[in-house]
Each structure stands twice: as structure tokens, then as C-alpha cells.
Amino acid sequence: MASVPRANGVQSPAVGVGPSYRPAEEKPTATVSRDVSHENVHVLPQTPQLIALLTIIRDKDTQRADFIFYSNRIIRLLVEEGLNHLPVVAHTVTSPVGKDYVGVKFEGKICGVSIMRAGESMEEGLRECCRSVRIGKILIQRNEETSQPKLFYEKLPTDIKDRWVLLLDPMLATGGSAIMAVEVLKSKGVPEDRILFLNLIASPEGIQNFAEKVPKVRVVTAFIDQGLNEHK
């Protein structure tokens, strides 16, 4: 996670951030996420609050404890947003005031899969939202010479093909590792459209690559950068 803040120096122009009812001159300016037009890529709403959290985790002077706390807050928002994409069925209960409440029930089992080692930092946030969730692991390392990702290790729930999978990786650079992780899941029988990829900061090239290779995987991210730096 130490390498989360990453930018290539090509900053998009800062824009006014704030709720729609606030006049433009009262909105502070900041750099917000880039827009992408892929159907399955969801960027969290760029509220001033979210930008402030991202600012803290990008700041090199932020203490480690604060870094962990504030990145956790964003991760929780990512998980909450991701869970909205899971299917539900109508479910009526009688509320404590004696009235029928037409609600919904979560359908299907879920599990988390973190791409080691950075993805493991997102497990706590996942557990804060889904208490007894099973968490599988995949270790993918990039070959320093070829820049190609290589699968080293995986340990996944045996019934993973019957589950919805929340794939965790805070950084998406080229998309190589994440695509490989999706391929591993698919080889275990998980349909592509039952995978949700939760991500903190992504590069536009990575998002592009990922969305083209595995178009049915839904991506939830907090921020898409302007460009990737030369170190792929």
C-alpha cells in the first residue's frame, strides 16, 4: 500500500467540487477523477469529502496510522457501493411497530479474494461491512524483466464457483495482475459477471485494458488518474 499515491505529473485541471446547490464560486477547486465510458466501471461520486480523504492518503507527510485509518474509510465506501451490485429478492417482515415492511433480502453467498499483498489491506474494510465473509488469496508478482505478471499462489474457498466474488486490489496500474486474477477465478468456475473488482486508485490505461479484456467484471473505484508513469 505504500505506493498508493501515484501520479505522472500530468494533472488534470482542478475543478470546483461540491454539491449542486452550492454556487460555483463557493466550491473549492481540486483534481477529481477522470470520467470513463465503460458500462461496468463505477467511480464513486467525487464529493469534497472523498477528495479530502484521497488528499490525506496521497500526502507524503501523512502518518502511517492516519494513512491506514483514512484509506480504510474509502475502502468501506467502496465495499458498500460494491455490495449494491449484488442481487436481492423481495422480503417482507413485520417491523417492531407492527407494520409490514416490504424490504429485500440478500441472495447468494459472497466471498472476498485479495490479490496479495496490497489487496490484503482492504480485508479489514470488507470485514467491517460483511462480518464472517470468507477470504481467499491470490499471489501474483510481476516479473521485473518482462513486466509480465506471474501467478505464484492461490488459496480459494472450494465452493467459489457458487459465490459472488469481491476481488480486492487498491491499485490498478497496467491491469495485468487484476486480469490474471480474474482468469484464475474463471478457471475455478466463477462466471465473469459474478466478479466485482474493488479498487482505490486506477490508471486510465489499466481501466481501459481491464474493461476490454474482462468486460463483464464490474469495477468500483474511488479515483481514476490522468495517466501512468513510465514505470509500468
Next chain:
Amino acid sequence: MSETSAPKSSSSVASGQKATNVPGDADISDTQTAHYSPPWADLSIIGIAGSSGSGKTSLAVEIVQSLNLPWVIILSIDSFYKSLTPEQNAAAHRNEYDLDSPNSIDFDLLVEKLQELKQGKRTDIPIYSFQEHQRLDKTISIYSPHVIILEGILALHDPRILKMLDMKIFVEADADVCLSRRIVRDVRERGRTIEGTIKQWFAYVKPVFQLYVEPQKQAADLIVPRGMHNIMAIQMIVNQTRQILKEKSIRHKAELERLGQQLEDYTLSENAIILAGKPQITGVATILRDPSTAQVDFIFYFDRLTALLVEKALDCHNHVSTDVITPQGYRYSGLKSAGKISAVVILRGGSCMETGLKRTIPDCLTGRLLIQSNYRTGEPELHYLKLFPDLDKHETVMLLDPQMPNGGAALMAVKVLVDHGVAESRIVFVTCLAGKRGLKRLMTVFPKIKVVTADVVEDNEKRWIEERYLGC
């Protein structure tokens, strides 16, 4: 019951005055805006005068104790003694200064303070030291009484005060009894000597009594002979005060009812932020409402929901631009908080939301308000408050209450913050279930506040969330 009509008409006058006295509300041209007059803007004052040592204080204490309500308080005119000059002070220590004459009391200040209290404002009352014959630097803050018992030798002296009094009582006692009581009190409580007290009695107290104190009888509604020993009189005053409080409660409920009317056409503004609609929120709401959900699960899902609500509330917080350098040495133009964020928990329900709050802001400053609905009348009552002294300087103040069944407690809580100088636009009311009419009622009175709620439901839902969360 014919008595009720008279105070009712006077209350409409009082609330009319109030509307013109609140500048923040007057400049809102929006026709949807209504005005809420809390019970403490409908203050009744009972004046108790009488000779020194006649038992005024004991009578006042007796009344307050038998009512035992936090909004019935005693205000002693002794707090309004003028500070003495060094010469006067020296004379006073020789017991040669007339502390009992009307000139030694700052009636102008008293009138000013009573007027502020009548308007429902928070007021600082001076503290007078009898040892030093000086007003201390410290003050006592009085806020939100419904009934004040104004007690002092000359409580019925100033015509401006007489006009403000709702009940005027004069306590009579035998002069010998008064002198002996005075000696005991001044020696024990005010650090005087017996000789000095007696000297003062004949030089000042007695002449002043004849000149100023006794004539107050003319203005009194009720003259109580034998002071404290007159149990029947005390009982009558207590009963009359109860009646006054009951009428206030009826008026306050009518006021809340009035604010709930004609709201059908009212459309909620963008300041009401409703989370409902997303599958997760509905799913969590279903688990919370399901009676078969175990308490441990209830707590888990409720904490999750409140953490989300607080995140949403923080979207209303103001930020300013800031540039930071990333570990790679690049500049990122981001945002940072524009000022302090604090929360005020409305007890007891609001305390359920603190876990979710601390999950988002671990070191959040948290003030407290205890507002309870009267179990007989349903009227919201402010029992206790503990707020930060610099609350008016906080950039955002969140009010936390898991349910807003009819907006009564919410109106009161927002009013308390506004009375403490918090700008309306800086208040974010965070709740899980808001009653439809209650929400509109709150937003018509305070259109600039923001409300974050998980869902909007039927009105007057009982407060079941706190019962489920706390297990009782």
C-alpha cells in the same frame, strides 16, 4: 378551565414578539418558512418579595423541590447587587453601608436579563460575592427555563419587573423572627459578625423595610403570613405553578401541531438527503426491522448504517483547496476540511449512533442533549444539555438521533443549537428514520439545515431502534 383562554391570547402576543426579535429568521423571505416557539420562549416568572429573613428563599426552594422539574428554577435578586467602590466596600465591611436599599441593586441589568430569558435566549447571570461585595468575573448561564422564581427583598419593587411577573407573592414574617434568622444566615453563610449584623439591622434593614419593602404588599397577588410554616399557602402556590406548566405544555403541543398542518403541498428541498433506494440500504433496513434478528446482528448492521449516514453527512461539510506532495514527489491539488466538525447526540437514542460516528471520526467532539417525550402528553422536554463553549465556531455540527417520529424533539434540538449561536446552514441532522410530516415540519422552520436520513416513513413511529440496540 376558563383561565386557559387568557394565557393563550398572551402567548400569541409573546410568539409575535419573538418572531420580530430573531433576526436570522426574519430575513428569510421564503413563504414556506414557519416559526417555532419553544416552551422556553413562553416563560412565566413568579416574584417572591418580603422582609429579610422572612423565608422567601425557603419558600422558593420548597416550591422548586415539590415540582422537581429541571425547567423550574430560582433566580435570586441578590445576584444583581452592584459592585461596590473601595470606599463603599470599606463601609460595608464596617456594616455601615445600606445594602438593602433599591439603589444597591442593578435593576436595569435584571430587567435586561429577564427580557432575554422571556425571549428564550441563553443568558449569563452575574455572581455576587458577599464576602468581597463585588460581582465576580464568572457568570452562571441560564437557558431554557419554563418558570423562574424571582426571589428577593425587592422582587416587587421595580414597575418594569412587575409588568413581567405572572404571579406576585409577598411573604410576611414577625420582625423578631426575621432578625434572628438574619443573624444566623449572615454569620454562617456570609461571613459577618453578630454585632455587625445587628448594627446593620437597626441602621438600614428596618428603615428600608418600612420605606420600600412593606409597600410592595400593595402590588402583591398573594400575601403569605408565617412564611415557611404556612403549608397551605405553599401548597396553593405549587398547585398554581403546576397549572401554569400544564397550560404551557398544552400551548407547546398546539404549537407543534400547528407546524404540522398544511404541509401536504410542501416539497422537500435539496437539503433533505435521503439514502433509501439502494439495495444495500433496503437490505440492511429489512434486517433491522426483522424481529427475528438477534441483538448482536442488529448492532452490527445498525453501526454499519450509521457509519454510512455519517459519511453522507460529512459530504455537507465545507472543504478548502490544498496542494500536497505525493511520495513520488508529484503535486496533487486536493481538498482539506475547512474547520472543526462536532456532533451533538440527542439522548438517549442518539447514543446508539456513536459507534458509527467514531468509526468515521474517531476523535469527534460530542456534546449531549437529553430530550425526552413526556410519557403522558408526548410533549418533548429538554432535561439536560452539555455543549462545547466554542460550538458557534464549529464548521459543521451534526445532530444525531436514530428516529425523528414527528420532528418535535428535532425542532427543539435544532433550536437549542441556534440559540447557542450555531448558524442554521452549519447544522446537519443525521437520522435513520424520519417521519414524513416531522421532516417537513423541521424543514419549514429551519429551511437552511441539512437532514441526512436513511428513509422517510409514516409519522409517529415509536422509538424502537434504541430499544432494540440497547436491549431495553
